[in-house]
Amino acid sequence: MSETSPKLRAELEGIPTYKPGKPAAAGGPVAYKLSSNENPYPPLPGVLETVTAAVSSFNRYPDMACTSLMNELSERFGVPLSHLATGTGSVGVAQQLIQATSGPGDEVIYAWRSFEAYPIITQISGATSVQVPLTAGDVHDLDAMAEAITERTRLIFVCNPNNPTGTVVKRAELERFLDRVPSDVLVVLDEAYREFIRDPEVPDGVELYRTRPNVCVLRTFSKAYGLAGLRVGFAIAHEPVAAALRKTAVPFGVSQIAQEAAIASLRAEDELLGRVGSLVCERNRVVEGLRAQGWTVPETQANFVWLRLGERTVDFAAACEQHGVVVRPFAGEGVRVTVGETEANDIFLKVAEGFRKEL
Numbered sequence: 001m002s003e004t005s006p007k008l009r010a011e012l013e014g015i016p017t018y019k020p021g022k023p024a025a026a027g028g029p030v031a032y033k034l035s036s037n038e039n040p041y042p043p044l045p046g047v048l049e050t051v052t053a054a055v056s057s058f059n060r061y062p063d064m065a066c067t068s069l070m071n072e073l074s075e076r077f078g079v080p081l082s083h084l085a086t087g088t089g090s091v092g093v094a095q096q097l098i099q100a101t102s103g104p105g106d107e108v109i110y111a112w113r114s115f116e117a118y119p120i121i122t123q124i125s126g127a128t129s130v131q132v133p134l135t136a137g138d139v140h141d142l143d144a145m146a147e148a149i150t151e152r153t154r155l156i157f158v159c160n161p162n163n164p165t166g167t168v169v170k171r172a173e174l175e176r177f178l179d180r181v182p183s184d185v186l187v188v189l190d191e192a193y194r195e196f197i198r199d200p201e202v203p204d205g206v207e208l209y210r211t212r213p214n215v216c217v218l219r220t221f222s223k224a225y226g227l228a229g230l231r232v233g234f235a236i237a238h239e240p241v242a243a244a245l246r247k248t249a250v251p252f253g254v255s256q257i258a259q260e261a262a263i264a265s266l267r268a269e270d271e272l273l274g275r276v277g278s279l280v281c282e283r284n285r286v287v288e289g290l291r292a293q294g295w296t297v298p299e300t301q302a303n304f305v306w307l308r309l310g311e312r313t314v315d316f317a318a319a320c321e322q323h324g325v326v327v328r329p330f331a332g333e334g335v336r337v338t339v340g341e342t343e344a345n346d347i348f349l350k351v352a353e354g355f356r357k358e359l
């Protein structure tokens with residue numbers, strides 16, 4: 001047998017591995033997972049029934065064009081079918097967007113810290129990441145991002161609200177930024193947490209896309225709609241971009257179960273958005289609680305909060321785990337804590353209070 005291993009692309013070397021949020025330990029002291037920005041509510045009974053019925057035909061390939069779901073989305077957002085594309089979660093769609101736009105020698109700009117998949121999917125395609133630090137207030141520095149554009153720039157992510165800080169960019173500043181971006185550079189507004197936004201000054205990306213052919217909006221069923229495990233997300237973009245997304249899609253990537261669950265969720269939107277409303281109340285309670293304890297917490301419009309703990313990050317995460325909640329540490333920077341069940345949020349607040357006293 002030869003000792004040589006198969007030749008792999010050099011770009012794969014050094015790719016940071018995606019760290020999924022740690023699960024809650026089965027049977028152990030840990031009871032709550034606040035590490036993946038998931039929806040803590042179980043599936044709605046109606047959605048569960050739809051999924052259960054769809055299970056009986058998984059010997060068949062799914063509808064590759066996601067026809068019924070696309071029709072539903074087209075109506076829901078008032079956009080033509082040719083402006084829609086689906087994928088295996090919005091992260092799948094984000095990867096398709098990079099494949100469609102960027103290769104070796106090209107640059108992809110995004111804020112940092114932001115969603116940790118951006119550097120991974122950029123490097124896989126052989127393109128170069130240009131990371132623009134967040135401002136001191138943990139917000140996208142859109143002026144610096146505009147200044148980072150070169151003739152090699154192909155795609156810019158604006159994560160709004162930003163993962164992991166929860167911070168947002170507002171209408172006037174985002175429009176000013178979009179006006180500065182050349183029309184042949186794609187701007188991807190990643191709105192995975194859109195439904196949790198309550199600040200009226202944050203623009204709806206779908207409105208911005210309508211008059212801007214270089215803007216693409218990413219949405220997901222994973223967060224507000226509670227379908228993280230079924231993997232379905234979508235993009236709204238003008239025809240050339242949406243068509244490129246269909247070319248770069250993995251054939252049959254979105255299962256029939258996921259498609260039907262997504263449709264059922266859109267039809268149960270009132271109930272699902274009611275749950276989002278409860279999570280937003282919990283979010284506000286958590287933020288107020290932390291501030292009352294003396295923490296500086298950036299304004300969050302997502303279903304998570306960000307605590308900048310620097311060198312104490314890992315210790316804080318360990319203390320949370322000891323008390324039964326798993327959070328998401330970014331060593332040396334801070335922790336991102338998903339707003340979950342009330343009891344879980346209470347435990348987190350209690351740990352934060354104890355930790356604060358020790359600082």
Ligand SMILES: Cc1ncc(COP(=O)(O)O)c(C=O)c1O
Nearest residue numbers: 089090091115163192220222233
């Ligand atoms: C900002 C952002 N975009 C996209 C995603 C991807 O979500 P999904 O692939 O489940 O749609 C996430 C998930 O955490 C996220 O935080």
